[in-house]
Amino acid sequence: MEVIFENLMLITWQQVVMWVIGGILISLAIKKEMEPTLLLPMGFGAILVNLPMSGAVTHFLNGVQIGEEGAIDVLFKAGIANELFPLLLFIGIGAMIDFEPILSNPKLLFFGAGAQFGIFFTFSMAALFGFSINDAASIGIIGAADGPTSIFVANTLKSNYIGAIVVAAYSYMALVPIIQPAVIKALTTKKERLIRMEYKPGTVSQPVKILFPIIITILAGLVAPTSVSLVGFLMFGNLLRECGVLRGLSETAQNVLANLITLLLGLTIATKMQAELFLTPQTLLIMGLGLFAFIFDTAGGVVLAKIINLFVKKKINPMVGAAGISAFPMSARVVHKMGLKEDPQNFLLMHAAGANVAGQIASVIAGGLLLSLLG
Amino acid sequence: MININGLLESLPTSGLGMLGVFVVMGAIYVSIKLLCWLIRPKKEQ
Numbered sequence: 205m206e207v208i209f210e211n212l213m214l215i216t217w218q219q220v221v222m223w224v225i226g227g228i229l230i231s232l233a234i235k236k237e238m239e240p241t242l243l244l245p246m247g248f249g250a251i252l253v254n255l256p257m258s259g260a261v262t263h264f265l266n267g268v269q270i271g272e273e274g275a276i277d278v279l280f281k282a283g284i285a286n287e288l289f290p291l292l293l294f295i296g297i298g299a300m301i302d303f304e305p306i307l308s309n310p311k312l313l314f315f316g317a318g319a320q321f322g323i324f325f326t327f328s329m330a331a332l333f334g335f336s337i338n339d340a341a342s343i344g345i346i347g348a349a350d351g352p353t354s355i356f357v358a359n360t361l362k363s364n365y366i367g368a369i370v371v372a373a374y375s376y377m378a379l380v381p382i383i384q385p386a387v388i389k390a391l392t393t394k395k396e397r398l399i400r401m402e403y404k405p406g407t408v409s410q411p412v413k414i415l416f417p418i419i420i421t422i423l424a425g426l427v428a429p430t431s432v433s434l435v436g437f438l439m440f441g442n443l444l445r446e447c448g449v450l451r452g453l454s455e456t457a458q459n460v461l462a463n464l465i466t467l468l469l470g471l472t473i474a475t476k477m478q479a480e481l482f483l484t485p486q487t488l489l490i491m492g493l494g495l496f497a498f499i500f501d502t503a504g505g506v507v508l509a510k511i512i513n514l515f516v517k518k519k520i521n522p523m524v525g526a527a528g529i530s531a532f533p534m535s536a537r538v539v540h541k542m543g544l545k546e547d548p549q550n551f552l553l554m555h556a557a558g559a560n561v562a563g564q565i566a567s568v569i570a571g572g573l574l575l576s577l578l579g
Numbered sequence: 580m581i582n583i584n585g586l587l588e589s590l591p592t593s594g595l596g597m598l599g600v601f602v603v604m605g606a607i608y609v610s611i612k613l614l615c616w617l618i619r620p621k622k623e624q
Contacts, residue, residue, distance in 0.1 A: 306611070307611055307615070310607075310608045310611040310612060311608070313604045313605075313607055313608050313611075314601070314604060314605075314608070316604060317600045317601045317604040320597070320600050321597065323596070324592075324593035324594075324596050324597045325593070327589055327592070327593055327596075328586055328589040328590060328593045329586075330589075331582065331585035331586050331588060331589035332581060332582060332583070332585060332586040332589075333580065333581070333582070334580055334581070334582045334585060335585070336585075337585070337588060337589060337592075340585070340589060341592070407620040408615065408620065409618050409619065409620040409621070411618045412611075412614045412615055412618050415614055415618075416611070416614070419607075419610050419614070420607060420610075423603060423606050423607060423610065424603065427599065427602075427603050427606075428599075562604070565604075565607070566600055566604055569599075569600055569603050569604070570596060570600050573595075573596045573599040573600065573603075574592070574596055577592045577595055577596060577599075578592065
């Protein structure tokens with residue numbers, strides 16, 4: 205009985221705040237279905253690691269470990285500290301992606317590049333706000349709109365704010381349907397939003413689909429060799445999908461592997477959500493900068509499309525540029541719905557899906573380049 | 580709080596990074612064009 209009371213007396217208000225944050229994440233996952241596969245384990249993990257003397261995490265007194273190593277810390281060391289979980293998840297994501305829309309219309313690749321503007325802009329803004337260069341780059345990569353890339357880069361750069369960065373990345377990915385329409389409307393005229401784009405489905409041969417992931421891996425490896433695993437694992441997953449002889453492995457990667465890793469990733473990342481690490485003014489600043497990253501990503505894609513329109517006869521609907529962010533497939537759906545709202549006969553889905561897939565590649569390349577430039 | 584030196588230090592990386600993404604995507608564009616030109620889908624009989 206005494207032990208229970210002793211433990212109750214150890215509860216701090218910061219831990220209670222973290223329980224509330226955990227509860228909010230769980231509630232958003234269940235009620236609003238916002239990225240439930242990640243926010244739910246993260247929310248539960250936030251409560252788990254913030255119980256007084258929680259056995260889930262390792263405790264230290266004056267730098268000396270007390271008792272056993274916590275299970276979540278063991279998982280962190282085994283799967284995140286060495287970047288294994290995000291990379292394995294990339295195999296699953298690669299197996300899910302169909303690159304045909306960009307193979308039949310490769311011009312869309314440039315929207316993927318333009319919509320990474322938010323990463324580099326936010327990186328500089330974070331540096332301006334006093335974060336170290338490595339922390340600033342880790343905050344900028346929230347704009348990759350891609351959880352595993354954010355985890356991979358922040359962890360490789362040994363950022364002190366990985367918990368806040370991951371929460372920001374996944375929260376804003378879930379908020380893409382709210383953030384993007386506002387930015388798109390602010391930057392485009394009704395006339396531009398009404399631009400119709402012809403879709404000519406090009407036939408892409410199977411050998412091209414098979415060679416594509418191999419060539420991308422070689423190209424990315426030549427440009428940013430230190431981070432080739434990031435692109436390589438994504439493309440390996442895609443090769444499993446396209447080779448045509450490993451259907452079972454491809455399905456396992458898409459479903460079992462991706463689900464299992466996502467589950468462990470969410471729970472494990474919670475070790476960085478311990479009150480003393482998470483409840484800092486910097487966390488609020490990171491949340492603000494993360495929003496900045498998503499806004500400027502969207503703006504980058506839209507503005508690039510508007511610039512291209514100055515030089516081409518067949519105009520591009522600038523909303524398609526916004527789909528160049530990596531939040532797949534939410535961003536493509538948002539653009540498609542906005543197009544239909546303006547004109548019920550304007551079908552932008554295939555163009556937007558192409559730009560969205562390009563964004564997936566570009567965000568991984570942006571992450572790799574940041575690591576190479578700061579390495 | 581405001582660190583102008585930090586901003587200045589970050590600008591070359593930001594510029595190179597953004598340029599690098601466009602260069603790699605450009606290289607991928609050329610590769611796709613080349614691949615599709617070399618390996619064309621067979622016409623249906």
